[in-house]
Amino acid sequence: MEGIEHRMVSVNGINMHVAEKGQGPVVVFLHGFPELWYSWRYQIVALADHGYRAVAPDLRGYGDTDAPPSFKEYTVHHLVGDLVALIESLGQDQVFVVGHDWGAIIAWYLCLFRPDRVKALVNLSVPCFRRNPLVKFVEGFRVSCGGDDYYICRFQEPGEMEQEFAQVDTAKLMASFLISRKPGLLMIPKNRWVASISDSPAVTLPSWLTEEDINYYASKFEKKGFTGGLNFYRALDLNWELTAAWTNAQLKVPVKFIIGDLDLVYHMPGMKQYIHAVEGFKKDAPLLEEIVVVEDAAHFINQEKGDEISTHIYNFIKKF
Numbered sequence: 001m002e003g004i005e006h007r008m009v010s011v012n013g014i015n016m017h018v019a020e021k022g023q024g025p026v027v028v029f030l031h032g033f034p035e036l037w038y039s040w041r042y043q044i045v046a047l048a049d050h051g052y053r054a055v056a057p058d059l060r061g062y063g064d065t066d067a068p069p070s071f072k073e074y075t076v077h078h079l080v081g082d083l084v085a086l087i088e089s090l091g092q093d094q095v096f097v098v099g100h101d102w103g104a105i106i107a108w109y110l111c112l113f114r115p116d117r118v119k120a121l122v123n124l125s126v127p128c129f130r131r132n133p134l135v136k137f138v139e140g141f142r143v144s145c146g147g148d149d150y151y152i153c154r155f156q157e158p159g160e161m162e163q164e165f166a167q168v169d170t171a172k173l174m175a176s177f178l179i180s181r182k183p184g185l186l187m188i189p190k191n192r193w194v195a196s197i198s199d200s201p202a203v204t205l206p207s208w209l210t211e212e213d214i215n216y217y218a219s220k221f222e223k224k225g226f227t228g229g230l231n232f233y234r235a236l237d238l239n240w241e242l243t244a245a246w247t248n249a250q251l252k253v254p255v256k257f258i259i260g261d262l263d264l265v266y267h268m269p270g271m272k273q274y275i276h277a278v279e280g281f282k283k284d285a286p287l288l289e290e291i292v293v294v295e296d297a298a299h300f301i302n303q304e305k306g307d308e309i310s311t312h313i314y315n316f317i318k319k320f
Contacts, residue, residue: 001041001045003021003045003048004019004020004021004041004044004045005019005020005021006018006019006020007020008064009057009086009089010089011081011082011085011086011089012078012081012082012084012085014060014065014066014068014082015065015066016057016058016060016065016066016082016086017037017057017058017063017064017065018037018055018056018057018058018086019037019038019044019055019056019057020044020053020054020055020056021044021045021048021053021054022044022047022048022049022051022052022053022054023051023053024051024052024053025051025052025053025095025096025119025317026052026053026055026087026090026092026095026096027047027052027053027054027055027095027096027097027098027313027317028055028056028057028083028086028087028095028096028097028098029043029044029054029055029056029098029099029103030057030059030083030097030098030099030100030102030103030104030106030107031056031058031059031062031100031101031102031103032099032100032101032102032103032104032125032126033101033102033229033230033232033233034174034177034217034221034226034229035062035100035101035217035300036058036062036063036216036217036220037056037057037058037063038063038213038216038217039056039100039300039302039303040054040056040098040302041303041306042302042303042306042307042309042310043098043302043306043309043310043313044056046306046307046310046311046313046314047310047313047314050314050318052096052317055086055090055095057082057086059079059082059102059103059106060073060074060078060079060082060228061074061224061227061228061229061231061232062220062224062228062229063220063224064220067224067225067227067228069227070231071158071231071234071235071238072235072238073231074228074231074232074234074235075235075238075239075242076105076106076109076235076239076242076243077113077242079106079109079232080106080109080110080113080114083106083110083117084110084114084117087117093116093117094116094117094118094119095117095118095119096118096119096120096121096122096317096320097110097111097118097120097121097122098121098122098123098124098313099121099122099123099124099126100123100124100125100126100300100301100302101124101125101126101299102126102229102232104123104124104125104126104127105126105129107121107123108123108128108129108251109243111251111252111253111255112246112249112251113246115251115252115253118253119254119317119320120253120254120255120256120316120317120319120320121253121254121255121256122255122256122257122258122312122313122316122317123255123256123257123258124257124258124259124301124302124309125258125259125260125263125265125299125301126265127257127259127271127274127275127281127285128251128281128284128285130248130274130284131240131243131244131246131247131248133244133247136236136237136240136241137236137237137239137240138152138153138156138236138237141153144268144269144270145185145268145269146185146187149187149188149189149190150185150186150187150188151186151187151188152233152236154188154190155230155233155234156233156234158227158234161188161226161230162225162226162227162230164190164191164193164194165194165226167194167195167198168194168197168198169198170218170221170222171214171215171217171218172197172198172200173197173218174214174217174218174221175203175205175209175214176197176200176203178209178214178217178300178303179203179205179206179209180264180298180299181262181298182264183261183262183263183264183266183267183298184264184267185264185267185268186264206304208303208304208305208306209303250283250284250285250286251284251285251286251287252286252287253285253287254287254289254320255285255287255288255289256288256289256290256292256312256313256316257275257281257288257290257291257292258291258292258294258301258309258312259275259291259292259293259294259301260293260294260296260297260298260299260301260304260305261293261294261295261296261297262296262297262298262299263297263298263299263301264298264299265299266293275291276291289316290316292312294308
């Protein structure tokens with residue numbers, strides 16, 4: 001972590017916290033939920049050592065970046081607007097982009113809206129989602145993923161999950177998210193899920209996640225809260241409405257995609273078929289060059305397999 005610098009940047013009407021290290025071509029790292037710039041700690045150091053300038057923001061609503069109160073200020077147009085302004089602030093015409101989870105989703109939209117800004121993309125865990133013009137996003141998840149207890153559906157009601165999360169020690173909550181290796185659907189029955197976390201014994205952390213790491217995450221979420229991150233999910237149906245013009249549009253940026261074989265996204269209904277089918281992922285992202293399925297890896301793969309993911313990223317972007 002030594003040598004990582006921190007600063008605030010004014011972008012798209014908000015103040016954004018950025019962590020960065022190194023000199024050279026810029027690589028922008030986009031984190032997911034419930035994470036921070038810190039999720040890329042291994043990759044920031046590795047890519048800087050390889051001669052790149054690694055830049056990892058706290059996304060809108062997270063960490064030390066501003067968190068507008070309304071979910072309507074978390075649409076993909078807002079989030080992509082933040083990134084375009086960030087790229088401008090770095091003095092760059094084009095950058096490499098690496099995304100994970102929600103960061104991957106935002107990266108897909110960045111490539112869809114502003115492909116001129118992206119040299120190449122490495123995305124982890126979440127492939128691009130084909131927009132169904134007949135079914136809104138949340139209803140689609142509700143039907144295909146087991147109903148109202150599916151986590152994306154549970155996250156929709158403002159304030160509800162914030163109250164449930166508040167019933168659990170934040171460090172314990174963060175550990176339960178980050179070390180989960182259950183590849184099935186994440187179901188969050190009302191109150192029962194948080195009770196199971198509260199009642200569970202202390203966990204043994206894996207080698208890639210220390211008490212110091214957990215405490216850093218917890219300190220930021222205790223200060224900021226979870227509303228900003230949850231607002232990404234609450235804007236899903238609004239995103240569906242706002243992106244009608246891009247139905248069936250293709251992503252014309254060179255891509256490498258990486259996912260763990262235990263990732264809960266990989267085990268969503270129909271996801272494996274979509275990722276690997278000729279008429280699936282490759283059709284929507286015709287410049288998709290490589291799909292990597294990492295064995296014995298779960299959702300937070302950039303942390304769990306830090307060195308391996310850093311090598312995958314470097315081996316791909318060095319070609320451009």
